[in-house]
Amino acid sequence: MMSVPTLTLNDGKTIPQLGFGVFKVDPAETERIVTDALEVGYRHIDTAAVYGNEEGVGRALKNSGIARDELFITTKLWNDRQGAAESRRALEESLGKLGLDYVDLYLIHWPAPAQNKAVETWEAFPSYRDEGLTRSIGVSNFDYRYLPAILETGIIPAVNQIELHPQFQEIETRPLLAENDIKIEAWGPLGQGSVDYASTVIGEIAAAHGKSWAQVIIRWHLQRGHILFPKSNSRERMAQNFDVFDFELTDVQMASIDALENGGRVSADPAEVN
Numbered sequence: 001m002m003s004v005p006t007l008t009l010n011d012g013k014t015i016p017q018l019g020f021g022v023f024k025v026d027p028a029e030t031e032r033i034v035t036d037a038l039e040v041g042y043r044h045i046d047t048a049a050v051y052g053n054e055e056g057v058g059r060a061l062k063n064s065g066i067a068r069d070e071l072f073i074t075t076k077l078w079n080d081r082q083g084a085a086e087s088r089r090a091l092e093e094s095l096g097k098l099g100l101d102y103v104d105l106y107l108i109h110w111p112a113p114a115q116n117k118a119v120e121t122w123e124a125f126p127s128y129r130d131e132g133l134t135r136s137i138g139v140s141n142f143d144y145r146y147l148p149a150i151l152e153t154g155i156i157p158a159v160n161q162i163e164l165h166p167q168f169q170e171i172e173t174r175p176l177l178a179e180n181d182i183k184i185e186a187w188g189p190l191g192q193g194s195v196d197y198a199s200t201v202i203g204e205i206a207a208a209h210g211k212s213w214a215q216v217i218i219r220w221h222l223q224r225g226h227i228l229f230p231k232s233n234s235r236e237r238m239a240q241n242f243d244v245f246d247f248e249l250t251d252v253q254m255a256s257i258d259a260l261e262n263g264g265r266v267s268a269d270p271a272e273v274n
């Protein structure tokens with residue numbers, strides 16, 4: 001099996017383009033599930049304080065015996081901890097739960113516009129990087145409505161982690177990201193399993209390649225340059241989602257998947273998450 005490509009972020013750090021996400025992974029099962037993912041070959045794990053499973057992630061990392069510098073670990077600041085001083089305490093708590101001296105990437109989870117603290121919080125983030133608590137800093141769910149205020153600080157995020165799958169491609173946000181060399185991390189990359197992608201053109205493309213609809217979507221993301229970390233509790237699907245480096249979509253196939261865009265979010269609008 002070919003290895004996972006790495007991308008270089010705008011701060012010079014590298015990130016494995018394909019990882020494993022643990023949203024809605026039961027804290028009691030997290031250690032087992034992340035252990036499976038590491039055994040399958042994943043080295044990039046995406047968690048968040050609000051997922052409540054950082055401790056299980058940490059135990060799996062420790063028990064794996066995998067060298068720290070081979071791992072890429074992301075966690076996120078929850079909305080109720082925004083603010084300069086509070087976000088530092090929250091990061092220190094996350095590191096304690098993960099059992100790590102540093103994370104590779106720390107993100108503001110949502111803009112939380114009703115609180116109006118995102119800019120103040122963001123201005124504190126470079127100090128966490130400078131002190132070695134995180135290697136890179138970024139944001140999540142800052143679409144074209146919320147990213148400009150972040151960019152005005154002059155501190156450019158390494159990534160923006162946003163809902164993105166074939167029927168919801170964040171068309172209005174993408175130019176801002178490209179202009180600033182901010183990498184896209186696509187969350188809900190498979191539409192959270194709630195879109196019937198198998199009965200679209202993706203199903204036909206999958207049959208042509210002898211792959212599953214999920215593998216075709218993962219390939220589409222990789223070829224578009226997105227970072228992604230599909231989630232599954234099943235080891236068989238973890239392995240399937242990792243087995244995507246032995247085929248390639250044609251330009252025509254890529255374009256036919258692009259054409260599925262219909263503005264159809266499957267999850268929350270950032271305006272409404274506070």
Ligand code: NAD
Binds near residue numbers: 232
């Ligand atoms: P996803 O698109 O990865 O979908 C996961 C679901 O797809 C699974 O529960 C399963 O039902 C299905 N699935 C997975 N592999 C499959 C396969 N091979 N065949 C058929 N079905 C399959 O959705 P997600 O978990 O929400 O997103 C991935 C990660 O993104 C999360 O685990 C989390 O780390 C991150 N995330 C971040 C935010 C944010 O606000 N920043 C929000 C949601 C998710």
